[in-house]
Amino acid sequence: MHQIAILASAVVDQIAAGEVVERPASVVKELVENAFDADAQSIEISVEDGGRTRIRVADDGFGMRREDALLAIRRHATSKIRDASDLVGVSSFGFRGEALPAIASVSEMDIETSANGGAGTLVRAAGGEIIEVRDAARRTGTTVTVSRLFYNAPSRQRFLRSARSEWRAIADLVSSTAMVRRSVRVLVSHDGREVMNLPAAHSTRARVAALWGAQYAERLVEVDDVRGEVHVTGLVERPSDVGTGTRRIHIVVNGRAIRDAGMVRAAEAAYRSTIPAGTRPSILLEITVPADAVDVNVHPAKVEVRFRDRWPIEHTVESAVRRALGTPRSEASMGASGFWAVPGIAFAPVDVEALQPPGDKSPLLGGNATTVETASTHDGEEAVLVPPLRQLRKTYIMFEREDGVVLIDQHSAHERVLYERFMHALEQGAAPSQRLLFPLTLHVGPQEGDAFEEHREMFERLGYEIEGFGGHTLLVQSVPAPHPRFDAERCLRESLDALTGSRMPGTASRHEKLAATVACKAAIKAGDSMSDGEMRSLFSALATTVLPAHDVHGRSTVVHLPWDEIERRFGRR
CATH class of the missing domain: 3.30.1370.100 (MutL, C-terminal domain, regulatory subdomain)
Structure with a gap:
């Protein structure tokens, strides 16, 4: 008897299925991506028992004729490619001719489909074998129902987790996939209960609001940057909100949701000096590169890709996020008029390198004058007046606003000012x-x-x-010479x-x-006394920084105490 034997076709199919179908969420992923490839505008997903008992995905895409439906569950049958050269620029989701046959080989599957308003077809299969083909009443589109997943592979079935865990994986997968095709309506139900109803959205922010709420969506900053052939768009979390809620990571490359730790690290690198160590931001990014710059055929489930030249793409991602965090919107919590707004006073923009007017430098920033009443102005804008300031415990600077009291940590604030000044010196020229x-x-x-x-x-x-x-x-x-001490x-x-x-x-x-x-x-330390001139100089300089609300460790530099809160503490409200 030979020691080496050729495996039976059914066994080969089940082994192949193990590469594509890991759990119920894998089935949902493949079926939803097939619906996207069919140009569906509406997708309905129904799941029972966390997908372990039944999964149904219905779409209004262009559907299939009977002969195509019969081929769809045969291995290596696909409408996306004809020869090896087509693999170079493949941009569709399902193209390998593996998903449906892999799923069918380890489940009971019904495919109900109709194309161009013609007669519908029902194809029923079990364990990869077709057991029934008949006419069906179906409008244009396709419905795939997968039941008893892994019924014929008990070793795989034993490794399925609880219905709750499997459902959570499906919900995460659908959320990620819905971010890819915002123009598609997605309806999801679990055990007969509707849990997700996402209308077609015109923007990433609108889809995020539908998924996780408008309040969460407002915490995110828009990213939109182009470098050469790399275009990065999406939403990232404001530094001030990092760590205050659920962290969400979605990376999309050329319309495909993927896992890529390198791109996540590149985006997180933009947060250096703005968030505390150990905290990680939410990142929702779409990266568009030429089709021949990325290989999507490196993972059976297509959740990983290989870039021809990764570094410039990661560099663009970091630069795009850094640019987004540097915009005024990145600190929207400061208020529409800007955190530093004092009644009747509007702070004019000042270049970071011009932290104080020439010839009138404060000792805090390396000069000899004792006061700084105004910040620099440009193009005839009004001078910036500084409100009355008071030092508390030789650690904090306090001033009053119309809506409350603001405390500034003098060390954190000076650290932020010096950091941006030193960064400018390192990148543009020598510091004083x-x-x-x-x-x-x-x-x-x-x-x-x-x-x-x-x-x-x-x-x-x-x-x-x-x-x-x-x-x-x-x-x-x-x-x-940052200060005399x-x-x-x-x-x-x-x-x-x-x-x-x-x-x-x-x-x-x-x-x-x-x-x-x-x-x-x-930077000056807690416990250092500050003169009026030094406090004014620091206030003016901090108002000109890109991220005034955080020091280089991500700690807050300012705390706002609203009058309402103060009055509640004193029992006046």
């Missing part, structure tokens, strides 16, 4: 520096010395002038320590790491 009357001699270890040599140019852009002085000794001639030696040592052994693959990441470290160490 102060020449030391007596050079500072700094003894460092081998690792710190290597870190300095690797990042020497960046330190110079921040305002340091440093020379090697033999061995592991550095001679510091000039230092940044700045401890240059401590800041430099801690910056070198932070950079030692760090792995930062890109220039932008290295810039952010160094700018964040220096800003944190250079």
Whole structure:
């Protein structure tokens, strides 16, 4: 007897089914994507017992003629490709001729379909074998019913989870799929109860509102950026809202929902310096690239893709999200008129690098004047007046607005100002520096010395002038001048320590790491007294930053206490 045997056709089909059909959600995915490929405008999904007992997907697409319906459950039969060259630019969902036969081989399946208003057909199969074909009364479109999933594969059936778990997977899958084709109406029921009714939507935000509520949709910022042949659109969570609700991740490439940790990491990289470590934002992005730039035929269930050149796409994703977070809308919680609006005062836009008027610099930002009454103006705009400020516990700055009291954390606020100033210096040119009357001699270890040599140019852009002085000794001639109490030696040592052994693959990441470290160490501290001039200068400078509500660690820089809340605490309401 031969030790090697050729498997029976039914066994081969069940093995193939294991690659495509992992659980009931896999069945729903394949059937819904087939409906999309049929240009359906309405899809109805009915699930029983978490899909373990019955799944029914009905669409109003172009349907199939009888001969096509019979071929549809045969392996390697497809309407999408004719030869290998068609695989290069395939853009439809179902194209491999695997899904329906794979599902049919491990279930009982009914296909009811009609094309072009012609006679309908019912094809009934069990275990991959056709057992009945007859006429059916059906309008144009297709209904596929899958019953008793894995009835003939008990080993697979034993690994199905509870009805609740399987239903949750289906609900997540439908939500993700519905984000892909917003123009399609989707109706979902579970055990006879309607649980999702999504009308056709004109925008991603409208579909998100239908799925998870208008309040959640309003927390998201629009992304829309094009770099070369890469177009990134979608919605991402505002930094101020990250961690306050359910995190949702949806990545779509060329109209196909996929799993791609690299793209998620690229989007999350845009949040560096805006959210606390360990928190992760919601990301709903659609990425469009040329068809020949991505291979969708690398995973049996088509949930993963391979990019011809991944880096430029990830770079565009990060840039697109970063640009979106930098818009005023990214802090919509500040109020329509801007968080810094004081009754009767409108803050004019100021360039980040022009944090104070020339010739009138505050000691807080490296000058000699004692007060700053206005922020810079451009194109004849009115000067920005600063409201009366008061320091509390040598830690917070307080001012009054028409709708309440605002507290500013002086360290976090100064850290944000310095971070953006240092980032500008790293990317555009050198920051202001102060020449030391007596050079500072700094003894460092081998690792710190290597870190300095690797990042020497960046330190110079921040305002340091440093020379090697033999061995592991550095001679510091000039230092940044963020404020009179700045401890240059401590800041430099801690910056070198932070950079030692760090792995930062890109220039932008290295810039952010160094700018964040220096800003944190250079910022004024809690417990430092501030003069009126310093508080005014900090207020004006913070008002010009891109993300004034967060420091580089993602912590809040400002807290608003509404009058209503204060009056409730005192029993006045």
